[in-house]
Amino acid sequence: MSDTLVKRAAKSEALIGERPSLFLTGYEPVKGAPKFVRSAFGSRIVDVDGNEFVDLIMGYGSVILGHAHPAVQEKVYASISNGANPTLLSEVHVELAEKIQSLVPNAEKVTFLKTGSDAVSAAVRLARAITRRKYVLQWGMHGWHDWCCIESPGVLQDTKKYTIGFKYGDLDNLQNHFQCHPTDIACVVMMPYCEELPGLDYLEKIRGICTEFGALLIFDEVRSGFRSALGGAQQYFNVNADLVAFSKAMANGFPISALAGREIYMSHVLDLHLTITFYRDPIAMSAALETIKELERGETLRKLVDIGSSLRSHVGCVAEQCSIPVRLTGHEATPSIKFGFLDDDKNKRATRAFCSSMIGEGVLVHPLSHWFLSGSITNQDLSKVKRAISISMERVSSALQY
């Protein structure tokens, strides 16, 4: 079934035709990787050929409670019965804005968009409009829009030259960029963390540098938001950003993003021509409100930390048994497997072999990304993942003849 769909897609869908699998960047096929989904519920997905997997990709991090979470689905079905985009604003819009305002530090005002790219790009445009400066200092992944995809053909040279990447964890590097353009940097836009957590005071120091040079600090919390803490990385690390972009986990798989921040900045949003047809979409808003309420009432975030810690200890034990330099790093909710061979090529081969083996053992992981844990993982799932890790490490060990 899957092969037939791939052949059909190759004739009509430009991206699938070239990359018929999970992997959006740096694609190389991983053995056994499923392509088309038949069903998804809780922590598990079944592909069209009937293979079942514990999903540790979870809609690329957009599904935090579990696939088709009953409470969220119920609100969504109720919203759908009133039409998909019923022209006017809905009450849930206001409730969602109030909810985010009450949970997220410095979210004095909030507005809604559809994708993570939308929200981060809006924050950058807002920072440029307010400061009347051109340069953007950035770290991390922020989506597909021109200002951040400076490697892509088709992006104008004039656009590329105003986006400068800085080195995560290296304050001198950031300071140097500010020294080169002391009055021209509109904002620092960054993921608060990705695969490794920041060192002590790092984010706080960036906050200080931005204030000193009159640049806005934007946190791209598309991944960390509603996952590291209910108030996101600002709360988790006790540091204040000026603007914050959310998406992914906030609506358990439904498409919505949010831009939030201090009123002195957000009051300029109206000037930005930030108008999108699906701004009022009550379905995704209903999903978001219920997801956030569920996160608020439940144990989900604590559970993610517990599972992440348990997996980390397990990887530690297996590494010792197999004599392999490997560890599970990063935030517990988004753990990342890191091999520590001296040869970087060997690390890549090991990651790839590990990932292939995990998929073969029925655990869906991505070779180029950390994992996304979900609140739906059961004890049985956890045992299955641990078993897959043990088996896969042994395979990596013998494949590399370490």
Ligand SMILES: Cc1ncc(COP(=O)(O)O)c(C=O)c1O
């Ligand atoms: C940190 C971060 N920012 C922005 C984006 C872009 O979000 P979207 O794909 O919804 O446009 C992503 C997507 O993975 C992301 O991880």
